[in-house]
Amino acid sequence: MKIIVVKDYEAMSELGAQIIENTIINNPSCTLGLATGSSPIGTYQRLVKAYEDKRISFKGVKTYNLDEYCGISRSHPESYYYFMHDNLFNHVDIDEKNVHIPLVSNDNLEQDCKNYNDLLNQTTIDLQLLGIGANGHIGFNEPGTPFSQETFIVKLTDKTRQDNKRFFNSIDEVPTHAITMGISNIMKAKRILMLISGKNKADTVVRLLKEEIDPDFPASVLHKHPDVTVIIDQDAYSKI
Ligand code: GLP
Numbered sequence: 001m002k003i004i005v006v007k008d009y010e011a012m013s014e015l016g017a018q019i020i021e022n023t024i025i026n027n028p029s030c031t032l033g034l035a036t037g038s039s040p041i042g043t044y045q046r047l048v049k050a051y052e053d054k055r056i057s058f059k060g061v062k063t064y065n066l067d068e069y070c071g072i073s074r075s076h077p078e079s080y081y082y083f084m085h086d087n088l089f090n091h092v093d094i095d096e097k098n099v100h101i102p103l104v105s106n107d108n109l110e111q112d113c114k115n116y117n118d119l120l121n122q123t124t125i126d127l128q129l130l131g132i133g134a135n136g137h138i139g140f141n142e143p144g145t146p147f148s149q150e151t152f153i154v155k156l157t158d159k160t161r162q163d164n165k166r167f168f169n170s171i172d173e174v175p176t177h178a179i180t181m182g183i184s185n186i187m188k189a190k191r192i193l194m195l196i197s198g199k200n201k202a203d204t205v206v207r208l209l210k211e212e213i214d215p216d217f218p219a220s221v222l223h224k225h226p227d228v229t230v231i232i233d234q235d236a237y238s239k240i
Contacts, residue, residue, distance in 0.1 A: 013042025029060035033128030128189035140180035149182030
């Protein structure tokens with residue numbers, strides 16, 4: 001695991017975007033695994049700028065998102081489908097048919113998981129972007145998720161719902177379940193890029209860097225992956 005400590009959120013976003021930009025330049029038809037949350041927003045803004053400045057095109061790029069909430073529609077402003085279009089896809093030349101986000105039909109969730117998992121099994125993700133939950137979750141793989149887990153329906157922990165409450169009007173509106181790539185899907189990516197920012201992640205970073213591999217802290221599985229880069233800002237690194 002390669003750790004890069006940078007000054008702040010802006011520097012993290014700059015470096016994150018540079019790595020993704022280079023991936024696209026080296027392989028214009030690459031496959032990216034994408035994440036939501038506040039951590040990658042600055043990175044997406046810089047990728048939009050790189051597209052506007054004609055340094056990169058998304059025409060041949062394929063994307064697979066980590067997860068999606070259950071119980072809200074794609075048109076809901078807090079759905080991850082909406083988030084990805086609002087922050088990235090609507091502003092670049094990506095072909096919508098190359099965009100993959102778990103489709104939650106809400107009447108057959110098992111089938112929805114199988115469909116997404118089949119799609120993932122038919123592709124290889126060149127670069128997977130990840131944030132991290134305060135409790136160490138990646139995608140929505142909450143503590144205790146087996147490392148062998150494939151795409152599944154997860155019941156969100158109270159901690160995660162509380163953390164994500166800031167995006168909704170009240171805790172009652174925060175979905176209770178989500179569909180997420182499993183840890184095993186994430187680990188199949190050729191390269192992984194994780195972004196960690198802010199004081200509220202300082203304890204999370206301490207636990208991640210302990211190098212103790214434990215399903216109770218899902219991100220610790222990344223120590224088993226051969227090509228992981230973690231960009232951490234000084235606030236998140238402040239307890240090391
Ligand atoms: C959500 C997402 C994760 C993300 C996490 C952290 O739970 N499912 O993919 O990493 O939030 O979000 P943030 O970057 O806002 O701290």
